[in-house]
Amino acid sequence: MRRLLLITALLPTVLYAQNPVIRDIYSADPTARVFNGKVYLFPSHDILQPDPLPQGQRPNWFCMEDYHVFSSDNLTEWTDHGVILKQEDVPWGNPTAYSMWAPDCVYRNGKYYFYFPDAPKGGMGFGVGVAIADKPEGPYTPVKENIKGINGIDPCVLQASDGNAYIFWGAGRCAKLKENMIELADDTPKEKVKWGEREFEMVGVNCLQGLPNRQAEGPFAFEYNGNYYLTYPYVRTNTEVLGYAMSKNPMGPYEYKGLIMAEHADSCWTNHHSIINFKGQWYLFYHHNDFSPNDDKRRSVRIEKLYFNPDGTIQEVKPTMRGVGINDALSVVNVDRYNEASKDVTTGFVDTADTFKGWYAGLKQKGSYIIYKDVDFSKVKNRAYAIAAVRANKNTKFTIHEKSPKGKVIADFTVTVVTEGRFRRDYSGHWLAVTSTLKYIPNGVTDICVVADADGFDIDNVEFKNRLDYYDNATGESSKPDADGFIHRWNVLEPIGLDINTNILFTDSYLATTMGDPKVQALIKNVPAANQKVKYDTQTLTWHKIESNYYNVKLFRFAEQYGKKIYGVLFPVTTVIECDEDMPNVRLMAGSNSASKWYLNGEEILTMSGDRRMVKDDCASKAVTLKKGTNVLSGLIINGPGMSDFCTRFIDQNGKTVKNFKVK
Numbered sequence: 060m061r062r063l064l065l066i067t068a069l070l071p072t073v074l075y076a077q078n079p080v081i082r083d084i085y086s087a088d089p090t091a092r093v094f095n096g097k098v099y100l101f102p103s104h105d106i107l108q109p110d111p112l113p114q115g116q117r118p119n120w121f122c123m124e125d126y127h128v129f130s131s132d133n134l135t136e137w138t139d140h141g142v143i144l145k146q147e148d149v150p151w152g153n154p155t156a157y158s159m160w161a162p163d164c165v166y167r168n169g170k171y172y173f174y175f176p177d178a179p180k181g182g183m184g185f186g187v188g189v190a191i192a193d194k195p196e197g198p199y200t201p202v203k204e205n206i207k208g209i210n211g212i213d214p215c216v217l218q219a220s221d222g223n224a225y226i227f228w229g230a231g232r233c234a235k236l237k238e239n240m241i242e243l244a245d246d247t248p249k250e251k252v253k254w255g256e257r258e259f260e261m262v263g264v265n266c267l268q269g270l271p272n273r274q275a276e277g278p279f280a281f282e283y284n285g286n287y288y289l290t291y292p293y294v295r296t297n298t299e300v301l302g303y304a305m306s307k308n309p310m311g312p313y314e315y316k317g318l319i320m321a322e323h324a325d326s327c328w329t330n331h332h333s334i335i336n337f338k339g340q341w342y343l344f345y346h347h348n349d350f351s352p353n354d355d356k357r358r359s360v361r362i363e364k365l366y367f368n369p370d371g372t373i374q375e376v377k378p379t380m381r382g383v384g385i386n387d388a389l390s391v392v393n394v395d396r397y398n399e400a401s402k403d404v405t406t407g408f409v410d411t412a413d414t415f416k417g418w419y420a421g422l423k424q425k426g427s428y429i430i431y432k433d434v435d436f437s438k439v440k441n442r443a444y445a446i447a448a449v450r451a452n453k454n455t456k457f458t459i460h461e462k463s464p465k466g467k468v469i470a471d472f473t474v475t476v477v478t479e480g481r482f483r484r485d486y487s488g489h490w491l492a493v494t495s496t497l498k499y500i501p502n503g504v505t506d507i508c509v510v511a512d513a514d515g516f517d518i519d520n521v522e523f524k525n526r527l528d529y530y531d532n533a534t535g536e537s538s539k540p541d542a543d544g545f546i547h548r549w550n551v552l553e554p555i556g557l558d559i560n561t562n563i564l565f566t567d568s569y570l571a572t573t574m575g576d577p578k579v580q581a582l583i584k585n586v587p588a589a590n591q592k593v594k595y596d597t598q599t600l601t602w603h604k605i606e607s608n609y610y611n612v613k614l615f616r617f618a619e620q621y622g623k624k625i626y627g628v629l630f631p632v633t634t635v636i637e638c639d640e641d642m643p644n645v646r647l648m649a650g651s652n653s654a655s656k657w658y659l660n661g662e663e664i665l666t667m668s669g670d671r672r673m674v675k676d677d678c679a680s681k682a683v684t685l686k687k688g689t690n691v692l693s694g695l696i697i698n699g700p701g702m703s704d705f706c707t708r709f710i711d712q713n714g715k716t717v718k719n720f721k722v723k
């Protein structure tokens with residue numbers, strides 16, 4: 060089944076751009092190949108060992124029962140095409156050996172040839188089999204027998220410019236394949252090799268002859284610019300490095316040139332890799348035990364860019380958490396997978412019981428920073444805002460700069476709420492969604508730098524969002540009610556944060572006390588100027604003059620976009636209605652989520668109590684007069700959890716909507 064891998068949300072637009080690239084299963088020994096303009100990834104598939112351990116299984120060892128294939132055309136979004144081969148489907152293989160180690164796949168003669176190691180039925184060690192398909196994603200049909208002569212793991216096939224295909228495998232051997240791709244060439248050499256006291260017959264050529272080769276395995280051979288490269292993991296001191304050698308001939312002799320990647324800094328003993336050129340850039344695919352830090356037999360595929368020197372030698376690659384690919388700013392940016400950080404920054408699993416949920420970065424003190432490269436802002440529009448998932452104390456401040464801690468400020472955040480807020484995921488520990496309107500929108504692709512401006516905090520991810528066109532800033536001297544009479548122009552005050560966890564509170568007497576509070580009433584006494592600031596207890600709030608693009612005014616979005624509290628809130632609103640004549644016997648028709656009270660020219664005309672959904676014309680006020688000249692219509696809308704909004708219009712005594720007035 061085709062599945063698109065996603066990090067957090069089930070939205071197909073989510074891009075990955077971080078290591079590891081496969082986020083829902085363990086994946087190791089990655090062989091990447093470019094077929095039909097796409098990258099196909101053929102990793103081995105680590106699993107947890109079955110309990111009880113199958114007979115003959117070594118405890119705490121590699122355990123693989125099948126292969127998946129993945130594809131991507133941008134190295135950030137990966138499609139899992141599902142299982143292409145299972146151990147019980149291999150005619151010559153032991154169906155319970157869990158030994159489906161590092162594979163490869165190549166295209167030749169109109170077919171895809173998938174090479175894989177497996178433990179032979181009733182035999183010793185490993186054989187190498189082939190499964191054949193018409194498409195890279197399969198279905199693959201396994202060949203009845205394994206390749207005669209090959210006793211070993213980690214097959215890799217090099218299709219050389221001399222027209223031949225050569226197979227390399229883990230014992231440091233290589234041999235020419237027949238044109239049928241499933242047998243070794245008839246003239247494949249054989250030699251007797253001594254291992255301790257015992258003598259073995261080995262087929263092919265020892266291509267590691269004279270090279271550092273302690274515990275060498277996982278060869279990956281390729282050709283570039285007239286040179287053949289034999290790249291392979293071996294043990295330099297205690298764990299594996301990736302090294303390489305060059306030759307003018309596919310089967311050598313090869314000359315050792317140096318490291319592609321040094322030992323993993325932590326406890327992952329193996330490394331295993333492949334190298335491709337995709338759209339003009341070279342990439343190294345390798346693995347690390349990211350999701351399984353205490354068990355290096357459960358690994359995950361990573362990718363880095365790789366560069367050649369002019370003389371054909373390869374520059375050493377440093378592993379990063381960021382990996383490759385451009386991260387669309389409008390998708391989740393997992394900043395915990397940063398490229399660079401101040402020394403004190405740490406990372407941890409968001410949920411240690413389920414490591415696949417990913418990481419967070421801990422910025423420990425004022426001045427701590429992380430830099431995350433290659434974020435594409437080209438789709439971010441004016442008046443966009445950022446949402447960060449953080450675990451922080453109240454009043455923690457942090458900023459997102461362009462490029463470095465000294466770069467231009469893109470967004471700045473103050474954590475105003477610690478016990479409530481929008482939890483990004485279902486993990487515990489007071490993860491909050493905090494927002495900031497963007498102060499500056501970078502051009503195109505750039506690096507972002509998150510800086511702790513006061514205290515430390517933990518951050519999981521950041522999203523940049525275009526403000527959906529729920530409303531605009533009001534422009535022009537006045538507007539009209541819409542064709543259905545709904546009023547769109549309002550002065551809306553940023554919400555007062557209240558301690559409300561439930562909407563069943565909103566009885567008439569509760570509303571009378573809360574909304575009748577003189578401090579609240581003072582807020583709607585006069586019509587405010589746009590951007591006027593007011594104090595409410597310790598909160599400084601700003602009035603915004605808006606024109607709603609919908610018949611209802613979406614207060615939740617308003618609060619979110621100004622980085623304010625979204626639940627447990629009271630919104631004061633006012634507007635001015637200019638009439639050319641007296642209009643007696645009209646009624647205000649209102650709907651609100653949740654409860655609200657409405658006032659005309661200072662007089663309370665409607666109370667809507669209880670836990671309400673916003674419904675058009677939910678309640679009618681008493682009959683009132685809209686007088687000639689200026690009228691002030693005000694409201695107080697209160698909500699606990701939920702999406703706050705309201706709508707208002709007037710009807711006359713015949714039930715017709717009233718539209719002959721201006722709104723200022």
Ligand code: FUB
Nearest residue numbers: 121160161276277329331
């Ligand atoms: O994944 C099992 C084995 O570990 C591979 O075949 C080796 O290359 C090493 O990565």
